[in-house]
Amino acid sequence: MKGVMSGIYKEFPRPGAEFRTELPIPQIGPRDILVKVRTTAICGTDLHILPWSEYAQARIKPPMIFGHEFAGDVVETGRQVTEIKVGDRVAGETHIPCNNCAQCLSDNRHICENMKIIGVHTDGSFAQYIAFTADCAFKLPDDIDYTVGSLLEPMGVAMHGIDVARVEGKNVVVYGCGPIGLMAVGIAKALKAARVTALDVFPKKLDAAKKMGADRVINSGETDAVSAIRDNSEPVDVVVDYTGSPQAIREGMEAVKKGGCIVLVGLPNTNDLTLPITQDLIYKEVTMIGVTGRLMYKTWEQCVQIIRSGIFPIEFAIGETYPLRDFQLAFDAIKDGMPGKALLLPW
Numbered sequence: 001m002k003g004v005m006s007g008i009y010k011e012f013p014r015p016g017a018e019f020r021t022e023l024p025i026p027q028i029g030p031r032d033i034l035v036k037v038r039t040t041a042i043c044g045t046d047l048h049i050l051p052w053s054e055y056a057q058a059r060i061k062p063p064m065i066f067g068h069e070f071a072g073d074v075v076e077t078g079r080q081v082t083e084i085k086v087g088d089r090v091a092g093e094t095h096i097p098c099n100n101c102a103q104c105l106s107d108n109r110h111i112c113e114n115m116k117i118i119g120v121h122t123d124g125s126f127a128q129y130i131a132f133t134a135d136c137a138f139k140l141p142d143d144i145d146y147t148v149g150s151l152l153e154p155m156g157v158a159m160h161g162i163d164v165a166r167v168e169g170k171n172v173v174v175y176g177c178g179p180i181g182l183m184a185v186g187i188a189k190a191l192k193a194a195r196v197t198a199l200d201v202f203p204k205k206l207d208a209a210k211k212m213g214a215d216r217v218i219n220s221g222e223t224d225a226v227s228a229i230r231d232n233s234e235p236v237d238v239v240v241d242y243t244g245s246p247q248a249i250r251e252g253m254e255a256v257k258k259g260g261c262i263v264l265v266g267l268p269n270t271n272d273l274t275l276p277i278t279q280d281l282i283y284k285e286v287t288m289i290g291v292t293g294r295l296m297y298k299t300w301e302q303c304v305q306i307i308r309s310g311i312f313p314i315e316f317a318i319g320e321t322y323p324l325r326d327f328q329l330a331f332d333a334i335k336d337g338m339p340g341k342a343l344l345l346p347w
């Protein structure tokens with residue numbers, strides 16, 4: 001498709017980005033599709049890209065359009081695309097697999113050896129149109145709207161983190177009540193965890209965690225989290241960390257029971273972590289699992305199932321919605337501790 005579109009453009013390798021109205025509509029290759037973006041959500045990664053953190057500096061090569069959580073309508077398909085048609089409603093899987101490496105060939109495309117990421121290595125979804133490979137399109141069932149569709153990618157991260165810990169009947173602790181942690185609380189409840197405790201430092205996010213079904217919330221900024229977690233409680237079977245905070249990981253390792261499980265999803269901002277490996281991992285025979293992204297597309301199907309079950313109150317994971325041109329307001333609201341996902345509307 002020819003023409004121009006609006007989008008958020010990061011032109012230079014420095015803090016900030018601009019709303020532009022005369023960006024070229026991206027052109028598609030033979031395996032690509034062009035999607036008219038209906039809803040796009042702001043991810044933690046975008047919170048690094050806009051202010052140009054070290055994480056962003058190591059990965060992003062401006063000029064580019066960023067953003068990668070989205071849902072919309074297919075308006076054009078490349079000549080080799082047979083599985084997706086014009087008019088399909090799709091959400092985007094962020095991880096672009098090579099389809100050739102050992103991981104891809106063993107059904108682990110989400111940890112492809114040559115993985116690229118939409119909105120990080122390629123132009124993203126903070127725009128009216130996005131072009132990407134059909135491999136990364138998840139067809140939305142009719143009963144999933146665009147808003148929920150744009151939440152499936154981060155919900156998949158939440159789901160993957162809870163799924164590996166097999167939480168049914170277990171006492172589960174979730175660290176971090178950002179959008180992904182919030183969804184993890186609801187997913188753990190939907191998957192019949194016996195008890196879910198949620199931790200955060202923002203009272204508004206803890207309120208949202210209660211609405212999501214948390215049996216107990218703890219403000220980890222105001223209290224000794226480890227004793228609060230253990231207080232009056234049966235042994236902690238599972239801790240899932242969505243913060244990446246070294247302190248949270250250490251606390252989780254201390255709080256989890258012998259033979260328990262700790263799942264790391266949040267990204268620490270340093271590799272120089274001091275962790276109680278001897279005391280709280282080896283001697284306790286704790287299983288520690290790293291989780292990234294979501295399985296393509298098993299986790300997506302699990303998310304759709306849970307949404308359909310009606311016992312997962314996804315509305316509490318949705319924050320405010322802003323026109324795309326007001327993206328700065330959305331980023332500011334997130335910084336101020338707004339609970340739930342901030343959504344941007346390009347149209």
Ligand SMILES: [Zn+2]
Pocket residue numbers: 043044045068069094154
């Ligand atoms: Zn993301």
Ligand SMILES: [Zn+2]
Pocket residue numbers: 097098099100101102103104105109112113114115
């Ligand atoms: Zn691969």
